[in-house]
Amino acid sequence: MELDFERCYRAVDSRDQRFDGWFYTGVTSTGIYCRPSCPAITPKRKNVRFFPSAAAAQGIGLRACRRCRPDAAPGSPLWDVRADVVGRAMRLIADGVVDRDGVPGLASRLGYTERHLHRMLSAEMGAGPLALARAQRAQTARILIETTGLPMAEIAFAAGFGSIRQFNDTLREVYASAPSDLRTARGRQQAPTGAGTIALRLAYRPPLHAQALLDFLAVRALPGVDEVRDGTYHRGLRLPHGTGQVALTPADGHVAATLRLADLRDLAPAVARCRRLLDLDADPAAIDATLAADPALAPAVAAEPGIRVPRAVDGFEMAVRAIIGQQVSVTAAQKSLTRLLQTPTPTPTPTPDRVDHEVIADGVGVSRQQPHDHPGAGGPGAGGGGSGAGGLRGFLGAEELLALPDSGFGMPAARRETLRGLARAVVDGSLDLAAGVDREDAVRRLLALPGIGPWTANYLAMRAFGDPDVLLSTDLAVRRGAAALGLPDTPTTLDGYAERWRPWRSYATIRLWRAA
Structure with a gap:
């Protein structure tokens, strides 16, 4: 991706926060890279370079600014909404696919060879998939180092590094400090949260109409899965290595996220899914400017700036919700979904003892290690059957839905068979509902399933796949x-x-x- 030097320099010169995450400013005379809004830099033109990603800046030997923390900026809205291969790759990398399956797994998901994928990402992002995943690992590791008392070996494993040496070398290169020096420089204090929690600040570009998000989620909340209480959205999560829970509280300039994870390796995927759920990487200034140009929408935009599209943490869950919601009211759909979730399902296999951790990102914290049976523990298949602390659990998985008896559906037989057809397609791999899916291909595959029409497929394109340009005109x-x-x-x-x-x-x- 080519960056216009003059436009980028003007944004840096004016400390424009709207461009945080769009690009990164490298200052060759100091050897650091920053957010465009960083107050610590007044660079001369000859010393400035602009980069489309933090990984690209790291690739030429620049280290992250310790004041503005550019690797914790809001994500780029460009990669969040783009439907091409690079946009899909960035979403999958953020979800931890490279850490779990390597570059071959990422390339396979996208349908390209590793070599061609590396070429495309390098051209657009200034770095290949390994470097992009490495930058994300470094950020995760820094959070855990600076805010917990975990042993470095455990942090390296949780952040996705393959060895202690790789962990040490990466952090020295990215932050110009040894891991132990990062911990000493930051210092730690007692965290205000209980055992087993990870508390993060999720940045966004203002404005954010938080009440609209909470209103939307509250009316569609399901007992035991999610709820809105006292201005906070709570829900259970199904994650690659286990289960978890999150509490999301919108605040001024950030959303406070309190996570409880069965496995710390799920930290980065959990953060990516929470950001996606609340549409935190959107560019509300650009969106509102376009919609406000229509006199019919202008008063609403002025009265409620920063409206986001509530999205999804689980594509299969959103597909089930959409199918049950076809041609019925939200209230009727909630009743059917509640009955579905309350039908007994096979009990998931217990997982080994876990370790509790407390983490405060962009704040302070400690680690309190206590072996225990994590109440939300379970493998990727754990969901409707197992509940976490507070009674919240992830939604049913496809295998669990297929195991339900007819009596558990409480709906017409045709709709029941549509749900089973969807679940079978997910289980056999013929339908992918993940964030990095090819949207057009996924819509075609959905429409090929009996009982799924254009409204359902387009609703999923908007909420599960993140398509910013869907109008449900028949709704x-x-x-x-x-x-x-x-x-x-x-x-x-x-x-x-x-x-x-x-x-x-x-x-x-x-x-x-x-x-x-």
């Missing part, structure tokens, strides 16, 4: 919202009118729902 609530704003309210006429909202029609859909 009754969308049409009511359009009518309330004086807009055309038939599918054909609304589709035509909505061309002016491209490429942000998913965000217009949320606003029309609110108008209804």
Whole structure:
């Protein structure tokens, strides 16, 4: 990706926070790289280089600024919404695919050879998949080093490094400090949270209309899976190495995330999924500017800036919710989903004792190690059957849904068989519902399943796959919202009118729902 020097330099010169995560500023005279908004730099033009990723800056020997912490900036909205191979690769890397399956696994998921994938990522990001994954590991390790008392060997394993030597070498190169020096420089204090928690600050680009997100999630919450309470969204998680729970509390400039994980290797995937759920890597200034150009939407945008698209932590869960929600009210769908979840499922196999950890990122904390049976423990298949602390658990997995008896569905036989067809496709690998999926291919495969029509496939494209440009023009609530704003309210006429909202029609859909 080519970066326009003059535009980037103006953003740096004005300390414009809107560009944090879009690019990184390297200062060759000091050997550091920063966020565009870093207050510590006033670089001369001849000493400045701009990079599309932190990994690219690290690749020429620059270290991360200790003041602005550029590796903890909001993610790039460009890679968050792009549907091409590079965008998909960035989402999969953030979800930890390289750490779990290596570059061959990433390339296989994307349908390209390793060599061609490396070439594409290097051209766009200035670094290959290994370097991009390495930058993420370094950030995870820094958080654990600076805020816990964990042994360095355990941190290296949790962050995804293959050896202690690789861990030490990477941190010396990225931060110009030995791991022990990072810990000494930061210092530690007693964390305010209980045992078994990891507390993080998830940055976003303001504005964020937090209440709209909480309202949307609250009305669709399922007993035992998720809930909104006292301004905080709580839910259970199904993660690659086990289960977990998260509490997300919107605050000024960040979302406070308190995670409880059965396995610390799931830290990076859990963070990526929480960011995706709340659409924290969006660029609200660009979105709102486009929608506010329409006089019909301008008052709503002015009254409620920063509306996001509530997305998903689990593609299969969102698909089940969408199928059950076809042509019924939200209340009726919740009743059917609740019955489905309350049907007994096989008990997951217990996991070995775990270690409790307390972590405060961008803050302080300690580690309190106590072997115990983690209440949310379980492998990737653990979900509907096992519950975590507080009674929250992940949604049903595909295998668990297939094991349910007919009586557990509480819905017409055709819809029950649609759900089973979906689950079979996920289990046999013919349907991928992960964040890095090819959106167009996934929609085609969904439409090929009996009982799934355009509304369901497009709803999943918007919420599970992160497509920013979906208009659900046949949706009754969308049409009511359009009518309330004086807009055309038939599918054909609304589709035509909505061309002016491209490429942000998913965000217009949320606003029309609110108008209804």
